[in-house]
Amino acid sequence: MGFSARFVCWLTAALVAIAPRAFAQALPDLGSAGDATLSPQMERRLGENVMRDIRFREPSYVDDPEVAEYLAGLGARLAQGSSAVRQDFEFFAIRDSSINAFALPGGFVGVHTGLITTSETESELASVLAHEMAHVTQRHIARMIGQQQQMQMPMMVALAAAILLGRSRPDLASGAIAATQAGAVQASLGYSRDFEREADRIGLQALDAAGFDARAMALFFEKLQRASRVADDGTMPGYLRTHPITFERIADAQNKAAALPYRQHLDSPDFQLVRAKLRAEAGDARDAVSYMDAAVREKRYASEAAARYGLATALLRAARAKDAEAEMARLRATNTGGAMIETLDARIKQALKQPDAAVKVLSAARGRYAHSRAVLYAYIDALQQAGQNEAALANLAEPMRLYPRDALLHQLQAKGYAAIGKRLLQQLQGSLPAAIEQLQLARSAGDGDFYQLSVVDARLKELRSQHTQELRDAKK
Numbered sequence: 001m002g003f004s005a006r007f008v009c010w011l012t013a014a015l016v017a018i019a020p021r022a023f024a025q026a027l028p029d030l031g032s033a034g035d036a037t038l039s040p041q042m043e044r045r046l047g048e049n050v051m052r053d054i055r056f057r058e059p060s061y062v063d064d065p066e067v068a069e070y071l072a073g074l075g076a077r078l079a080q081g082s083s084a085v086r087q088d089f090e091f092f093a094i095r096d097s098s099i100n101a102f103a104l105p106g107g108f109v110g111v112h113t114g115l116i117t118t119s120e121t122e123s124e125l126a127s128v129l130a131h132e133m134a135h136v137t138q139r140h141i142a143r144m145i146g147q148q149q150q151m152q153m154p155m156m157v158a159l160a161a162a163i164l165l166g167r168s169r170p171d172l173a174s175g176a177i178a179a180t181q182a183g184a185v186q187a188s189l190g191y192s193r194d195f196e197r198e199a200d201r202i203g204l205q206a207l208d209a210a211g212f213d214a215r216a217m218a219l220f221f222e223k224l225q226r227a228s229r230v231a232d233d234g235t236m237p238g239y240l241r242t243h244p245i246t247f248e249r250i251a252d253a254q255n256k257a258a259a260l261p262y263r264q265h266l267d268s269p270d271f272q273l274v275r276a277k278l279r280a281e282a283g284d285a286r287d288a289v290s291y292m293d294a295a296v297r298e299k300r301y302a303s304e305a306a307a308r309y310g311l312a313t314a315l316l317r318a319a320r321a322k323d324a325e326a327e328m329a330r331l332r333a334t335n336t337g338g339a340m341i342e343t344l345d346a347r348i349k350q351a352l353k354q355p356d357a358a359v360k361v362l363s364a365a366r367g368r369y370a371h372s373r374a375v376l377y378a379y380i381d382a383l384q385q386a387g388q389n390e391a392a393l394a395n396l397a398e399p400m401r402l403y404p405r406d407a408l409l410h411q412l413q414a415k416g417y418a419a420i421g422k423r424l425l426q427q428l429q430g431s432l433p434a435a436i437e438q439l440q441l442a443r444s445a446g447d448g449d450f451y452q453l454s455v456v457d458a459r460l461k462e463l464r465s466q467h468t469q470e471l472r473d474a475k476k
């Protein structure tokens with residue numbers, strides 16, 4: 001709860017601060033009466049600004065490449081189902097136990113961890129994502145913001161923030177809006193019934209086309225409605241506030257699903273692993289161990305491997321690496337595959353001070369899960385932890401060519417250069433020729449960019465002239 005308040009407030013403030021600068025050039029577009037929408041470029045820019053703040057300032061942002069990779073995969077399957085609109089999506093998780101998901105302008109879709117852990121099937125989770133994605137592809141957000149043309153830009157942006165977050169504390173959100181003197185538009189918070197109906201219809205099509213069980217949408221709506229009835233303290237799941245669920249919506253989703261051929265969808269193993277990981281990482285570490293331990297002992301699980309994975313994750317978190325190792329052995333005995341299992345095994349080995357064993361596990365995993373960015377990050381990190389910085393840089397070369405905009409790869413590369421530089425300094429106190437040789441090795445190891453290479457070259461030049469000077473001095 002405390003999260004929502006902080007989240008809405010800072011985000012609103014950040015947006016208001018950003019708005020005049022980011023929108024100065026595009027403002028005239030918004031003033032034209034004929035255009036009732038935000039341009040896709042402005043929408044994307046607005047979304048990117050919000051995302052930057054979420055990534056760097058929001059402590060509840062789940063900075064976990066495995067969770068992000070899972071959500072991206074699920075989103076990509078759904079996007080294939082809706083062929084009509086070309087739109088880039090980016091998914092991220094927010095650590096919050098409430099059931100919620102929200103779309104920001106520009107295709108950024110946030111998912112509360114509570115939604116992931118509450119979904120009992122992958123189709124249920126997919127149904128909410130599909131609905132949010134439809135709000136984006138149908139440009140509902142741009143149309144809502146665009147309708148408020150008479151407003152000043154800061155108010156507009158504050159309003160957008162309040163609408164889009166699907167916040168669970170509307171009282172605080174309206175406070176933020178009142179502060180920007182846009183109180184009059186509170187009534188328009190939340191999607192209209194027409195937008196909801198359209199998002200349901202298009203979301204359901206995407207769900208079915210992607211091979212998920214289309215009945216899951218109505219099932220999940222009912223679950224949300226039950227949850228809202230149970231909450232007698234006046235609070236309502238945030239999702240319900242921005243996406244009011246009516247009997248009409250449930251009946252509609254049921255009828256449309258009934259008209260489709262029945263499809264049983266097998267949940268991907270990663271769905272269960274991601275849920276187990278988020279559960280194991282929530283709340284107090286010792287409570288998480290007890291919870292996961294009870295689930296394993298009482299066989300309360302959809303997948304034994306995922307339950308054991310969750311227990312091992314919780315044990316590692318509780319600084320019980322030895323016990324986590326034993327649980328990993330039992331998990332391995334279930335013969336379940338998955339990149340997430342390999343990276344957990346490596347993390348356990350690192351905690352047990354076996355950095356080389358961790359490298360070995362991840363080196364094999366790199367071969368098996370070549371597409372996984374999460375495995376790549378873990379592998380590079382493991383090489384660096386094992387002191388194999390040249391190998392880490394060499395292994396970064398190809399991925400950095402493939403994904404030049406991946407910030408984490410750049411960070412890992414900088415870390416590698418820094419480690420080599422530090423060692424170099426230590427060696428400088430020893431002999432210069434060795435230092436020069438090391439620097440030459442570093443230069444040929446990675447495919448550093450022009451800036452980095454020129455830094456290395458400058459240092460090399462410096463060392464060589466220093467070495468020449470030393471030789472000259474020695475002759476005197």
Ligand SMILES: [Zn+2]
Nearest residue numbers: 191196199243
């Ligand atoms: Zn909606």
